[in-house]
Amino acid sequence: MTQSALERARAVERPTREAMLQRAPQVAQFWNDNQELFKHAWKEWEQANQTALDASVHDDRLRAAVEGAWKDPATEGEVKKLWEEVFPGVYKTQFFDPERLFVLRSYLDSVADAGIPLRPPYGISLNRGGAMLDPRSEGHLGASAFQTFYRDLMNTYMRPISRLLFPDVIGYDTQTFGFSIQWQADKDTSLRPHSDASSVTLNINLNLPDEAFSGSAVSFIDPASRRVEKLHFEPGTALIHHGSVPHASEPITEGQRSNFVLWLYGQNGQIPHPSAFAPTIDPRARWTVPTDPSDGFAPF
Ligand SMILES: O=C(O)CCC(=O)C(=O)O
Numbered sequence: 001m002t003q004s005a006l007e008r009a010r011a012v013e014r015p016t017r018e019a020m021l022q023r024a025p026q027v028a029q030f031w032n033d034n035q036e037l038f039k040h041a042w043k044e045w046e047q048a049n050q051t052a053l054d055a056s057v058h059d060d061r062l063r064a065a066v067e068g069a070w071k072d073p074a075t076e077g078e079v080k081k082l083w084e085e086v087f088p089g090v091y092k093t094q095f096f097d098p099e100r101l102f103v104l105r106s107y108l109d110s111v112a113d114a115g116i117p118l119r120p121p122y123g124i125s126l127n128r129g130g131a132m133l134d135p136r137s138e139g140h141l142g143a144s145a146f147q148t149f150y151r152d153l154m155n156t157y158m159r160p161i162s163r164l165l166f167p168d169v170i171g172y173d174t175q176t177f178g179f180s181i182q183w184q185a186d187k188d189t190s191l192r193p194h195s196d197a198s199s200v201t202l203n204i205n206l207n208l209p210d211e212a213f214s215g216s217a218v219s220f221i222d223p224a225s226r227r228v229e230k231l232h233f234e235p236g237t238a239l240i241h242h243g244s245v246p247h248a249s250e251p252i253t254e255g256q257r258s259n260f261v262l263w264l265y266g267q268n269g270q271i272p273h274p275s276a277f278a279p280t281i282d283p284r285a286r287w288t289v290p291t292d293p294s295d296g297f298a299p300f
């Protein structure tokens with residue numbers, strides 16, 4: 001009997017952790033060779049697993065302010081007000097509603113249970129509990145309900161908010177990239193100091209209110225003053241910063257922490273020059289979606 005795409009995707013032999021860690025050529029080959037198969041498998045899985053995933057998971061105040069700004073960009077100050085600068089160049093807000101986050105989390109659990117191979121992020125280190133989110137990445141989370149949610153998150157929320165807080169990123173923000181991460185004691189625990197290859201990074205916590213963890217702050221380093229500060233996530237909170245701000249993930253000692261890490265950058269990975277002049281633009285130009293197609297470039 002012929003197997004369906006979903007059955008074949010579930011049965012396919014996966015690359016080992018060692019091969020992924022070594023960035024072995026056969027790993028890239030694996031994701032390339034199976035791209036079409038996984039695409040069909042997600043389609044098949046979705047026919048049996050219809051789930052509504054929409055902006056109702058967003059914090060009410062943020063959603064109302066963002067919707068207001070799309071209708072009338074002159075009200076964008078209402079969005080800005082919700083972000084607090086908690087460290088030089090790093091802003092924080094309540095992004096997702098902790099009481100609604102279970103909708104997204106149970107969706108992500110069902111996606112993990114689908115049994116279709118998902119490529120974990122292996123940027124600086126391999127994060128085994130995470131997955132690539134953007135369609136430019138091989139092995140990404142290809143379920144169309146998720147892709148619709150992700151596109152809306154990037155286009156409706158992340159890009160205009162980034163432009164509002166960091167005016168220099170305009171023009172360096174047409175391309176989207178994203179992955180999920182999961183830190184867990186005795187598994188993947190920390191990340192050394194680094195900067196991101198993005199213009200802007202939005203890092204959103206997905207922990208449920210009853211999912212406590214210890215440690216796992218993100219330390220930020222202010223290059224100007226050399227001050228270092230550990231910033232903590234509470235369920236549904238987000239940090240946004242230029243990718244260039246140095247940061248590190250402190251070791252997690254108990255529980256687990258799940259986050260979405262979302263990037264914007266320009267064509268072919270271009271990012272603004274640190275001392276670039278930030279243009280003053282009309283608010284109406286901020287609340288737009290670029291028509292540039294994806295250039296397919298993925299930093300990792
Ligand atoms: O631990 C975090 O939330 C930050 C992760 C991070 O900086 C990265 O993946 O580039």
Ligand SMILES: [Fe+2]
Nearest residue numbers: 194195196247
């Ligand atoms: Fe980072």
